Amino acid sequence: MxxxxxxxxxxxxxxxxxxxxxxxxxxxxxxxxxxxxxxxxxxxxxPYYVKALIEQIHKISYYSNSVYIYQKNRLADLLGNISGYKDYSLFLCNSGTESNENALKIASFHTGKKKVIAFKGSFHGRTSGSLSVTDNYKLISPFNAQHETVFINYKDFDFLEEKLKNQDICAVITEGIQGVSGIIDPGLNFFYKVASLCKKNNTVLIIDEIQSGYGRTGSFFAHQLYPVKPDLITVAKGMGNGFPIGGVLIHPKFQSYYGMLGTTFGGNHLACTAGIAVLEIIQKExxxxxxxxxxxxxxxxxxxxxxxxxxxxxxxxxxxxxxxxxxxxxxxxxxxxxxxxxxxxxxxxxxxxxxxxxxxxxxxxxxxxxxxxxxxxxxxxxxx
CATH class of the missing domain: 3.90.1150.10 (Aspartate Aminotransferase, domain 1)
Structure with missing residues (x-):
């Protein structure tokens, strides 16, 4: 084969x-x-990261989320403290595209709506929901194209306001800095305006920090250079330093119920140990x-x-x-x-x-x- x-x-x-x-x-x-x-x-x-993983693998590397996992709670505490989002909740999964899938799902559950606004040049992942908010026709199959997404230009605030007023929009999703499109930073006015319009129209704001987060831009999240606080923040990539892990930081206004979100491998002992080691090293060094x-x-x-x-x-x-x-x-x-x-x-x-x-x-x-x-x-x- x-x-x-x-x-x-x-x-x-x-x-x-x-x-x-x-x-x-x-x-x-x-x-x-x-x-x-x-x-x-x-x-x-x-060395610290390698040692932590080796020690954990000798203890227990995996069990499902049907049991209490200390490492999962420790990771949430550390991430909240270091990122400045202590009052948010954390849902753990395995990758960036899963993070965005779950963020979109949370937004839709919360609002009861299904349409999403995304931005031209965006890349949010390769699974079905994430692809539906990704602006790259080469990646989107006919099956993926069934979703209802409105793509707009970064600076077209009038069009954005019109769509938020008149359409069944559950969320606006944007990257902290667009990576795959060639490192495009939308800037202060963009984030301020989008956050204001989302708040005015009771629309969920999702900021995808999968590539731009975890300290890469010189702040923990790229959007933290600007005075905005998104409803949902998605993370992955640098979170595990190579070990598959992703997550969604969730504003306290969102209500959960058993079965709303789920994952087999997300938040397992070994993945969380990797995530803890990464944050401890980021902080210590x-x-x-x-x-x-x-x-x-x-x-x-x-x-x-x-x-x-x-x-x-x-x-x-x-x-x-x-x-x-x-x-x-x-x-x-x-x-x-x-x-x-x-x-x-x-x-x-x-x-x-x-x-x-x-x-x-x-x-x-x-x-x-x-x-x-x-x-x-x-x-x-x-x-x-």
Missing amino acids: KLFDVYPILDIELSKSDGSYVFDTKGNIYLDFYGGHAVISIGHSH NLIENAQKMGKILLQELRLISEIKEIRGRGLMIGLEFDFPIQDLKNILVYQEKVLVGTSNNAYVLRLLPPLNINENHIKLFLKKLKNALVYLFGKKNGK
């Missing part, structure tokens, strides 16, 4: 990792400035502050590179837009310079999502490799 094709696969096989580096089976060392789709938050193979500091240094240095047309993002969630498609540049960075970076739905944008514990030496090394790749690329184009 062969594997079903999902992604374009890099011709490298990784065998081990350490901090901000990964190693392939041929002995090559790669600087990781992508973190496996922003998943690696605390660095690869962090001041990784949110580090992301903010390293992000400022990296952005400052990137602005000196003339080949970059536009730089977007905050903290360690950065998009570099060039005036040429970046696939060749990415290949040179990976295969020649041995640095891992990401692409996006915008063929001209390179995505940088390194672990939050990078230091200035990692930044210097990355900048050197990027400059080398650009020199090689333009030399090749000029026949040199």
Whole structure:
């Protein structure tokens, strides 16, 4: 049996990792400035994280949610304290797309409505409900297209207000910063206006922090730079540092009943142990502050590179837009310079999502490799 094709696969096989580096089976060392789709938050193979998982697996790795799980409650307490959302409840699941599915379900239960407003360029996941609020026709099958979603432009507040007044809208969903579309930050006015309109029209506001959360932007959540408080916040990716886990932070106004939400694997002993270790390391090593500091240094240095047309993002969630498609540049960075970076739905944008514990030496090394790749690329184009 062969594997079903999902992604374009890099011709490298990784065998081990350490901090901000990964190693392939041929002995090559790669600087990781992508973190496996922003998943690696605390660095690869962090000793404290590894020790916590090993110790837990020797005790009990899994039992269902039919029993009391201490680790689940400990994770909720830690997340509430560190994020600033102590009064919210936490529902745990296994992935980002499940987080969004459940957030949409909660909003629909709460309002009794079924339509959703999402934004053009959005990406919220690959399961049916999440795909229905994802603006990418290539991913949406006829089955997924049955949902009733209105897609609007970020700045079209008049249209948003009209739809909220006149339609059967249960929720507005938006990313803290759009990642897959090429690192698009909608900014202060957007969040303030959307939150105000949702409140005015009794519409649930869901902010998807799956890629932009967990300290990546220099605040725990990207939206916390602005004076807004969403009804539901979805998380995953950096939450488990590679161990599958996701969740929904739920405003206290939402009522639950047994059977409303459920999961077989979500909130299990091992997943929660991973989530606890991540938060303890983020707190102990001041990784949110580090992301903010390293992000400022990296952005400052990137602005000196003339080949970059536009730089977007905050903290360690950065998009570099060039005036040429970046696939060749990415290949040179990976295969020649041995640095891992990401692409996006915008063929001209390179995505940088390194672990939050990078230091200035990692930044210097990355900048050197990027400059080398650009020199090689333009030399090749000029026949040199």
